[in-house]
Amino acid sequence: MVSRRSFLGAGIGATTLLAGGSLRADAPDPADLGLRDAALALQQRRLSPVDLTRACLARIARLDPLLNTFITVTGEQALERARELEAARRRGGEHGPLHGIPVALKDNVDTAGVRTTAAAAAFATRVPTADAEVTRRLLAAGAIVLGKLNMDECAYGVTSTTGHFGAVRNPWATEFVAGGSSGGPAAAVAAGLCYGAIGTDTGGSIRQPAAFCGVTGLKASHGLVSARGVVPLAWSLDHVGPLGRSAADVALLLQAIAGYDAGDPASIEGGLPDYTAALDESTRGLHLGLPRQPFFEALDGEIAIAVEEALRVLATLTQGTRDVTLPAVPALAVMFVEAHAHFAPLLAASPQGFSPALRGLVAAGARIDAASYAQALRQLALVRHEAAAVFRDVDLLVTPTTPVLPERIGAAGATAPVRGPPPSARNTAPFNVFGLPTISIPCGVNASGLPIGLQITGPPRGEARVLALAHAFQKHTAWHRRRPPASHPFGG
Numbered sequence: 001m002v003s004r005r006s007f008l009g010a011g012i013g014a015t016t017l018l019a020g021g022s023l024r025a026d027a028p029d030p031a032d033l034g035l036r037d038a039a040l041a042l043q044q045r046r047l048s049p050v051d052l053t054r055a056c057l058a059r060i061a062r063l064d065p066l067l068n069t070f071i072t073v074t075g076e077q078a079l080e081r082a083r084e085l086e087a088a089r090r091r092g093g094e095h096g097p098l099h100g101i102p103v104a105l106k107d108n109v110d111t112a113g114v115r116t117t118a119a120a121a122a123f124a125t126r127v128p129t130a131d132a133e134v135t136r137r138l139l140a141a142g143a144i145v146l147g148k149l150n151m152d153e154c155a156y157g158v159t160s161t162t163g164h165f166g167a168v169r170n171p172w173a174t175e176f177v178a179g180g181s182s183g184g185p186a187a188a189v190a191a192g193l194c195y196g197a198i199g200t201d202t203g204g205s206i207r208q209p210a211a212f213c214g215v216t217g218l219k220a221s222h223g224l225v226s227a228r229g230v231v232p233l234a235w236s237l238d239h240v241g242p243l244g245r246s247a248a249d250v251a252l253l254l255q256a257i258a259g260y261d262a263g264d265p266a267s268i269e270g271g272l273p274d275y276t277a278a279l280d281e282s283t284r285g286l287h288l289g290l291p292r293q294p295f296f297e298a299l300d301g302e303i304a305i306a307v308e309e310a311l312r313v314l315a316t317l318t319q320g321t322r323d324v325t326l327p328a329v330p331a332l333a334v335m336f337v338e339a340h341a342h343f344a345p346l347l348a349a350s351p352q353g354f355s356p357a358l359r360g361l362v363a364a365g366a367r368i369d370a371a372s373y374a375q376a377l378r379q380l381a382l383v384r385h386e387a388a389a390v391f392r393d394v395d396l397l398v399t400p401t402t403p404v405l406p407e408r409i410g411a412a413g414a415t416a417p418v419r420g421p422p423p424s425a426r427n428t429a430p431f432n433v434f435g436l437p438t439i440s441i442p443c444g445v446n447a448s449g450l451p452i453g454l455q456i457t458g459p460p461r462g463e464a465r466v467l468a469l470a471h472a473f474q475k476h477t478a479w480h481r482r483r484p485p486a487s488h489p490f491g492g
Helices: 004-008 035-043 049-067 075-090 133-140 183-190 207-213 247-257 301-317 334-349 356-366 370-392 429-434 463-476
Strands: 070-073 102-106 144-149 197-201 216-219 239-244 288-291 321-324 396-400 438-445 451-457
Touching (some): 035 049, 035 247, 049 070, 049 075, 049 102, 049 144, 075 144, 102 133, 102 183, 133 144, 133 247, 144 183, 183 207, 207 216, 207 438, 207 451, 216 463, 239 247, 247 438, 247 463, 301 321, 301 396, 301 451, 301 463, 334 370, 396 463, 451 463
Parallel strands (some): 102 144, 102 197, 288 321
Antiparallel strands (some): 197 239, 216 239, 438 451
8 A cells, every 4th residue: 555645755756757768758748638538549559558657646746745636646556557457458458448547536435455544534544355346347447546536524525625634626726625525536637647537426526526626527327336335425325426527538437337236235237338439429309408496596607607608509419408397305314314324333433533524414313213214215216206207308407517616725614514415516416316317517617717517417327318418518619628727836
């Protein structure tokens, strides 16, 4: 295991990008590539897995002391695997579609032999003995794991400032939050520290930070990606999903990690489409629904302008939009009870190892009786049926990802309040309740250059359709190609 502190002290600098002299010192930085472009460069032998890994590690060493996206960097292990994968390629063998691609994992995703802390003091030295299912699938697809990414403590929060390892900083303006709880994954992808990342999403924790950091993040249908081996917050609402720079990058990652897992009670069976092939399916026949209330209400003015412009673009790519109504989201007890079920024994063993906010969440769950929980589960199932029925009239839903822009670090609330989601998660949390596939893509910036996100939602198992529209939008716009400017002290 390599700690972030010891790795950054090892002096891997931005000039050590070369693999056996295969790249000139003045060559473009491979870390600036998106995942799909990096995979193409590998296939064409223009770059090697070692080139990509060294480029990412050099950028981590240069930028992460400021951004604080990583909790643990497994640099030596990543380079060793990169060399093995390069040797395998020379022999004519490949592991899979992510062969040689460096990625990183949110630190609540178990990795055998590498600590997994969920950013909690109680887990600061926890080292799992087995990989999470999503980790196993990534490795089977040929990915290289660079390390574990910072987050809100135990995924309970919307700022990535509440964890034991300090605040994650937004790569576009470091005085602002990166969003949460998957702030580390979103910020790392935005800054080019990895080609893709895995996050988790219980109330918006992939999509909200994706919007704040100007990247693409997907929460698939509940159960499509296994959550086995992921530190849970609420089993009935937890989703695992990919973040990348584009819908095309996310599709490649989703192809590798989706699929049935008998070890996950929420896992759903059925064949998987080819998500990468679906990217180029025509969107001309799609009808888009706009759930105006509450998703378009009380928007920041700059978000409202960016979203309206995005809707004008989408209107040229589809059959247009119509207003729709989604079912009201009930006040469910499931998150509190399920958080209590998992964390109560851990709190008893280490009461000071968790924050007051998490202890409050668990205490709230202890006050809910079994009958109320059973009724909440029944309500959850019913509202998911109601939400799915909306797609009898439209093919996809479109909303702003968030109604507000990122807050400054220090001004942000510590975590999500017990009574309902905070404003930044208002538009994301309902889709966890509904269990529907939902993506956030960049659609603009505010006057200060902070990114703005657009959210696209599909019917159950409608990921291919969601990705197709996201990709079509990104072919006609350039927001997803923006990078933190070179003039910025941490710019790529």
